[in-house]
Amino acid sequence: MQTRILICTDLDRTLLPNGSQPESPGARDIFRRLVSRPEVTLAYVSGRHRELVEEAIREYDLPVPDWVIGDVGTTIYRAGAAEWLHWAAWEDDIATDWHGLMAKDLRPLFDDLPDLRLQEEAKQNRFKLSYYLSMHCDAKALRQEMASRLEARNLAASLIYSEDEAAATGLLDVLPARATKLHALEFLMLHQDFDVGNTVFAGDSGNDLPVIVSRIPSVLVANAERTVVGQAQVLIEQISNQVAFYLARGGFLGMNGNYCAGILEGIAHYLPETRHWMAEDHED
Known part of the structure; x- marks a missing residue:
């Protein structure tokens, strides 16, 4: 059993059900309970700036994350319930x-x-x-x-x-060059002592591709853009990195694999020990 888990997710059309496909009822409730566990650290990785991330948290009743990588990787905040703290060391790193x-x-x-x-x-x-x-x-x-x-x-x-x-x-x-979502996530993992064995990333769009095709275990939700799915599959094949790539297809806990359901499906794929946590929540 992992003692610490880092769950990282994009917001728009990944965690947020603001695309054209339907959301599985109850998926966000299961996600909310999962990330409230003491073993889990939650990071939102988004193209949104801080105010729009906070707006999404309010609008969609999202759990407040521990970390926010915003502005497509150019800012990092320590979030949590208290005041968000800007991580200046990250900007110092990319400024060169x-x-x-x-x-x-x-x-x-x-x-x-x-x-x-x-x-x-x-x-x-x-x-x-x-x-x-x-x-x-x-x-x-x-x-x-x-x-x-x-x-x-x-x-x-x-x-x-x-x-x-x-x-x-x-x-x-x-x-x-170093300010992509990928490099920001690697910076966070390095300084918070996470690795590829206890980290999962979820995304849906082109600006998620650098992470999706990296060594970090990643999931494309089922509603991901078809062009992005095709690009990811070609790149994964070229670098033989299938072990760190998962395309949600639905069926997990009877859900459709879109948005939050796809995130949960990917987490269960990479970290099977979390399945019973989610199953218990689903039964509740």
Whole structure:
């Protein structure tokens, strides 16, 4: 039996049932009871900034997490019931990628690219430059052009693309190279003494892919974007990392595998000792 477990999950369309597919009734109740156990540390890993994470917790009656990795990996907070504490050591770690520059300093590099539209100021931060783009544009070619401009200035960056299906728009984040969800999660695991044997991550979209295809045991919920499922399967095959990848398909505890049900299914797959905890809750 594991004495400590780290459960990490994306929010929108992973833990939050805000996609077009149906949610299994009672799934969030089982999740809430599971993460309340003393063995479990809970981290939300989201593209949302702090205020929007807090809004989601209130709106969907979510458990308050122990940690929040926000802004697509550019911020980390120690959360819990008390005041959230900003983890400055993480920003110090990623700042070297841009040699003292901040996100606003990078905007002029891309001002002439017509397919890019800056997201609202609330969605920007020191190390996150975020754009909307049409889902009809050539996102791959656009990222290649942006990457070449950054490389020409010796700026180490990640370009993370995902799609908001509900809003029918593309989302593109320019981040320091080490500021992905993956590197933030690895930083958290290292400093809180977790490893791949007692950590599970759940996601659904393109900005979750770096974690999904990593050595960290990960689950794609059943409602994940079909393009993301295909990309993940190809990458997993290329690197022979099937042991750390699970695609929820439904059936666990009679649930459909979407959203929270998929998270629970993935946790049970990687950590079978948790099954009886969830089964007891389901019977209740």
